[in-house]
Amino acid sequence: MVTAVVGANWGDEGKGKITDMLSEKADIIVRFQGGANAGHTIVNDYGKFALHTLPSGVFYGHTTSIIGNGVALDIPKLFNEVKEIEEKGVPAPKILVSDRAQMVMPYHVLFDQYEEERLGGKAFGSTKSGIAPFYSDKYAKIGFQVSELFDDEETLRDKIETVILKKNVLLENLYHKPALTVDEVYNTLMEYKEMVAPFVCDVSAFLYDAIKEGKNILLEGQLGSMKDPDHGIYPMVTSSSTLAGYGAVGAGIPPYEIKKIVTVCKAYSSAVGAGEFVSEIFGDEADELRKRGGDGGEFGATTGRPRRMGWFDCVASKYGCRIQGTTDVAFTVLDVLGYLDEIPVCVGYEIDGEVTKDFPTTSKLKKAKPVYKVLSGWKEDIRGIKKYEDLPENCRGYIEFIESEIGFPITMVSNGPGRSDIIYR
Numbered sequence: 001m002v003t004a005v006v007g008a009n010w011g012d013e014g015k016g017k018i019t020d021m022l023s024e025k026a027d028i029i030v031r032f033q034g035g036a037n038a039g040h041t042i043v044n045d046y047g048k049f050a051l052h053t054l055p056s057g058v059f060y061g062h063t064t065s066i067i068g069n070g071v072a073l074d075i076p077k078l079f080n081e082v083k084e085i086e087e088k089g090v091p092a093p094k095i096l097v098s099d100r101a102q103m104v105m106p107y108h109v110l111f112d113q114y115e116e117e118r119l120g121g122k123a124f125g126s127t128k129s130g131i132a133p134f135y136s137d138k139y140a141k142i143g144f145q146v147s148e149l150f151d152d153e154e155t156l157r158d159k160i161e162t163v164i165l166k167k168n169v170l171l172e173n174l175y176h177k178p179a180l181t182v183d184e185v186y187n188t189l190m191e192y193k194e195m196v197a198p199f200v201c202d203v204s205a206f207l208y209d210a211i212k213e214g215k216n217i218l219l220e221g222q223l224g225s226m227k228d229p230d231h232g233i234y235p236m237v238t239s240s241s242t243l244a245g246y247g248a249v250g251a252g253i254p255p256y257e258i259k260k261i262v263t264v265c266k267a268y269s270s271a272v273g274a275g276e277f278v279s280e281i282f283g284d285e286a287d288e289l290r291k292r293g294g295d296g297g298e299f300g301a302t303t304g305r306p307r308r309m310g311w312f313d314c315v316a317s318k319y320g321c322r323i324q325g326t327t328d329v330a331f332t333v334l335d336v337l338g339y340l341d342e343i344p345v346c347v348g349y350e351i352d353g354e355v356t357k358d359f360p361t362t363s364k365l366k367k368a369k370p371v372y373k374v375l376s377g378w379k380e381d382i383r384g385i386k387k388y389e390d391l392p393e394n395c396r397g398y399i400e401f402i403e404s405e406i407g408f409p410i411t412m413v414s415n416g417p418g419r420s421d422i423i424y425r
């Protein structure tokens with residue numbers, strides 16, 4: 001059976017923890033989109049890890065970790081990550097890389113930096129990992145697929161020449177930076193070939209057989225619904241689809257095989273980068289939540305940047321869950337809210353004097369003001385609780401109120417960063 005684990009919000013909902021936890025019963029975990037631009041923080045028996053490219057199921061000896069064709073594959077970053085986890089005592093992971101995945105090139109990272117510099121105050125807040133230039137090239141058909149590493153030298157050099165002709169026009173005339181050479185790009189690709197060659201295979205054929213054999217497969221999403229280029233807060237989005245539906249494309253499996261869609265929702269909101277965030281809070285209130293949030297504060301796993309903070313947004317989360325095709329909601333980081341006397345929850349958006357519960361397109365979203373309902377806090381540490389009935393009444397009230405507002409069943413409640421900090425309902 002195939003299960004997707006995806007985010008309802010702006011990312012950082014705790015998908016890594018949920019994937020790591022569900023991986024105990026999984027055979028294969030697939031990354032199907034995004035690249036090394038966002039990170040998942042995982043706390044388990046081996047320690048604390050920030051994964052960027054490896055799937056979060058990599059810690060179990062019985063799992064196979066797959067980089068699907070939809071991923072922006074940064075080969076040196078992937079193998080650095082493998083080295084890092086092995087150094088911390090994790091058994092050498094079984095990795096497969098799709099021969100149809102495309103590679104992030106060093107010049108994609110440079111273009112990302114140059115463009116953010118050029119935009120100055122209007123920058124997207126990119127993590128400068130080369131993701132937008134990478135996907136632009138993929139769809140402009142000037143990207144490099146892993147399979148091309150195995151072409152003969154002449155074919156590859158011809159292709160490089162065509163590609164860098166375009167790149168160099170921008171480098172020299174828009175950014176006033178040094179031009180690329182065929183040799184430099186060719187040599188980089190050969191280094192990548194040496195690293196990745198033992199892991200390359202036809203992933204979609206492998207998964208097709210695995211599905212037929214009844215294997216348990218997890219598709220792990222990066223970021224969340226709000227960052228989807230079609231359904232999110234365009235243009236402040238990422239460059240590949242963050243939706244479970246894209247899991248079929250980015251892994252190369254039949255769409256009807258995705259039977260379960262676990263959408264991860266965090267018990268409050270946080271966001272990185274620029275873009276609309278209606279229930280955002282500021283000042284001391286935000287600092288306090290940021291300091292207490294997640295596992296050791298809400299700071300970016302890739303960049304260390306302080307995350308923007310806000311109250312739970314039912315409008316965005318209802319939409320975020322709907323657009324994912326949610327079958328189950330995993331409600332995470334609830335333990336963090338135990339310090340609050342009262343907890344505001346955003347239940348509507350006021351736009352031009354009218355209140356709506358429907359998530360609008362970006363221009364309307366810019367005008368939206370949050371409408372809050374204030375719920376009572378539970379003022380208790382709920383970590384360690386294993387049964388739903390044992391949660392404080394107000395805590396259950398918070399969960400049940402949000403469940404009724406978003407309209408999707410909360411079947412898992414996460415009350416700590418560890419694997420076993422989970423309450424099934």
Ligand code: GDP
Nearest residue numbers: 012013014015016040041294295333414416417
């Ligand atoms: P992801 O990108 O969706 O995997 O999320 P991140 O890893 O960026 O952020 C989630 C953070 O919350 C990480 O530091 C996790 O260790 C932490 N976390 C996940 N679930 C819980 C939870 O239930 N309680 C607490 N306190 N922290 C959690």
